[in-house]
Each structure stands twice: as C-alpha cells, then as structure tokens.
Amino acid sequence: MVLPPPFVPVQLHPPVPPAEVTAVADAASHTESLPDGGLRVLFASGSDALNADSLKTLQAYGTELSHHPEERIVLIAHATLPGDDVSMPRRIALARALAVRSIFIHAGVATTRLYPRALGRPDAGDSAPADRLDVVIETNPVDPSSPSANGLPK
Numbered sequence: 569m570v571l572p573p574p575f576v577p578v579q580l581h582p583p584v585p586p587a588e589v590t591a592v593a594d595a596a597s598h599t600e601s602l603p604d605g606g607l608r609v610l611f612a613s614g615s616d617a618l619n620a621d622s623l624k625t626l627q628a629y630g631t632e633l634s635h636h637p638e639e640r641i642v643l644i645a646h647a648t649l650p651g652d653d654v655s656m657p658r659r660i661a662l663a664r665a666l667a668v669r670s671i672f673i674h675a676g677v678a679t680t681r682l683y684p685r686a687l688g689r690p691d692a693g694d695s696a697p698a699d700r701l702d703v704v705i706e707t708n709p710v711d712p713s714s715p716s717a718n719g720l721p722k
Contacts, residue, residue: 583679586670592617599625607703608696609668614649615699616663626668629703630675641677642704643668643684646694658688664701 595617600608607629609622618626633641645661645668665684673679690698 586666586673588674589618589623589667589670591620591623593619595619595622597622602702602704604705606705609664609701609703610697611647611664611699611701613699614647614660616660616667618667623671626671627675630672630677633672633681633705634676637678637681638708640681640683640706640708641672642706643682643701644704645684645686645701646688646690646696646698648689648698654688658686661688661701662686668701668703 595615596612597615597618598610599622600610602608607625609618609626611617633639643665645665647657647660647664649657649660662684665686669679669682669684672682690696696702
C-alpha cells in the first residue's frame, strides 16, 4: 500500500536539540569501560548528576561513536531507591538515559542511532552495581534483500 503525499502543504520543522548537560561539581558519578567496548556510568543513589570527569569521558566517547554510523547505541539505565515504589527508580533511570543521550547528540551522534531503555530496579540476580547506565554498542542488522547480504558487491 502506498500513501499519497498530502494535498495541502505541510510545514516541516527541524528537530529541537535536547538541553545541554552541565557538570555538577559534587556529583558522585564515574565511568568505567566494559569488556565488549561499551561504557558504564555509575551514579549516586537517587541522582542523575554527572561530574566534570564523567561528562568529559561521555563527550569523548560520543565523538568516537559519531564516526561509526553502522553502530547503534543502546542506553540501559538502572536505578534504586529504598521502599517499594517502582515508578521513581524508573523515572531516575530515564533521566540518566536522557542525559547521556543528550551528550551523545551534542557530540554528533544521530538520534536515530540512540535507544534509551529505562529499566528501573535491576533484577534480583543482577550482580552489577545497581545505580548505573550501560552504553551497549550493537551492529545494525543487515537487510537480507540487500546485495551485500548475499555476498554480492553493491
């Protein structure tokens, strides 16, 4: 099924860039490399704030990611808080994912390559630190109908 173009002119607006993320001097965040080439950002409980070192590391990492358009970036965020509320940890995780997404967009990564996932509390068997955001790099799937998927030159 093919949709015809609209019969009236449609005004297109450029996307609005996300707000710039600024460093918080007393934020207790830090980064560490993951074995698969990804990056982990550790946060203080209940916070989405990044210190200057974490911010610089994420900006440099985002700049490097901007040079690899064949990769997509999944931002998997977790957060914990005391009590039984499931909503607030997920909101904090979302704030963390959106902050890192904003840093990467300002570093030149296309928004279509960023996939934030705010999971909230980690699973009971998860041995990784609870208040974290993992940057996971995935290769885009190959279209099976493309000539390069069949071993043919383009």
